[in-house]
Amino acid sequence: MTPITEVEGRRLALSNLDKVLYPATGTTKGEVLHYYAATVAGPLLTHLRDRPVSFLRYPDGPDGQRFFTKNPPPGTPSWVRTTPVPHQEDKKARQVVVRDLASLMWAANLVVEFHTPQWRAGTPGIADRMVFDLDPGAPATVVECCAVALWLRERLAADGLRAHGKTSGSKGLHLLVPLEPTPSDRVSAYAKELAVQAEQDLPDLAVHRMKRALRPGKVFVDFSQNAAAKTTATPYTLRARPEPTVSAPVTWAEIEECRTPGELVFLAGGMGARLERYGDLLGPLADPDRAGRLPDGW
Template sequence: MTPITEVEGRRLALSNLDKVLYPATGTTKGELLHYYAATAAGPLLAHLRDRPVSFLRYPDGPDGQLFFTKNPPPGTPSWVRTTAVPHQGGSPARQVVVEDLASLMWAANLVVEFHTPQWRADAPGTADRMVFDLDPGAPASVVECCTVALWLRERLAADGLSAYGKTSGSKGLHLLVPLEPTPAGRVSAYAKKLAVEAQQDLPDLVVHRMTRALRPGKVFVDFSQNAAAKTTATAYTVRARPEPAVSAPVTWAEIEQCRAPGELVFPIGDMGARLERHGDLLAPLIDPDRARGLPAVR
């Protein structure tokens, strides 16, 4: 029998709570939902607010079928907010906006990763942040990503921009930069410029092109997620990886001191203590006073 619970006045059917989603750790669906409800809800909702959400669903765990969806899933309750999102060459589609705890728990019960664009629902294609996805090609790891992140931090600072880091929850790092509202195309052009500069300055470590043959032993500085149609894993989402690792904000001291990949892996059980110790390290991303304008792209 599926238990029914009430969240903020909404009745939710939470299914298969004893189902093991992560065999490597024995983590159950119930434990995953508890993480979202009791640990991550506050900061995660702040970063999801007013952004259309795409879901990577993995209802049978990371070893089962994975499918990416932007459309509201079948059976989406009428009380879950949706918003019109323009699609290139077509009529607008609708996507979910997760704006309260009930909507968060409804989505988490579907077993999803949360992915969001760099813009808000009321200004499609106008970015209020920039992202660099640092993706290591084996044998490179997050350790090499940290070296590249430090280079990018200094380069961004030279243009008056502040960067904040989080783990991807997979193998790499994400750097996020709060911006004054800027057309996504201009953000993409600037991000590409810096990725090219990083490769020029660190030719043995960085590649700015996606070509697989170029990437072994190097860090791919992926600037493409700044395109209006692209999304990035949201901070505090759990990833569909062998273990229930979180896309977790990290301090610059942790990035500077990282010497082994395991030092920047944070499972759901670590996040409560991290939030107590650090608060939301990405809070500046949602503080308009921290946003800065991009310099001219030459």
């Protein structure tokens, strides 16, 4: 029998709670739901707020089938908010907006990674943050990503912009920059220019082109996730990896001092202690007073 629980007045059927989703650690679906409800609900909901969500579903764990969906899944309750996100293929398309604990737990019960764009519902294509996805090509690792991140931090600071870091939850690092509302195409153009400059200044370390033949041993500075149609793993989401890794906010001291890849791997079980120690390191992303402005000409 599927247990029924009540969350903020909403009745939810939470299924297969004993199912092992992460065999490497024996982490069950029930433990995943507890992570979202009891450990990270507050900061995660802050970063999901008013953003249409795309889901990478992996209901049988990271070794099972995975599928990416932007449309509300079949059976989405009527109380789960959706928002219009029209696009060329479907002018009437809508996506889920996770706005409260009940809708967070409904979504988590589907076993998903949460992915969000750089803009908010109601203002598609008007970004309030910029992102750089630093993706290492083997044998490069997150250690090399940290070196590129430090270069980007200084370059952004020269333009009056403040960057904040998080792990991707996979192999790389994300840098996020809070912005005054700015058209996504302008943000993309500026981010591309910095990626090109990174390659010019760090020719043995960085590359701005996606072509895989160029990437071994280097860090791909992916600026493309600033495009209005693209999304990035939401802070605090679990990832479909062998272990329950988290896309976890990190301090600049951790980035500066990273010497081995394992130093920037964070699992669900450790996030409570990190939040107690640091709070939400990405809190400034949600503070309009911290938002920066692109330099003149962009």
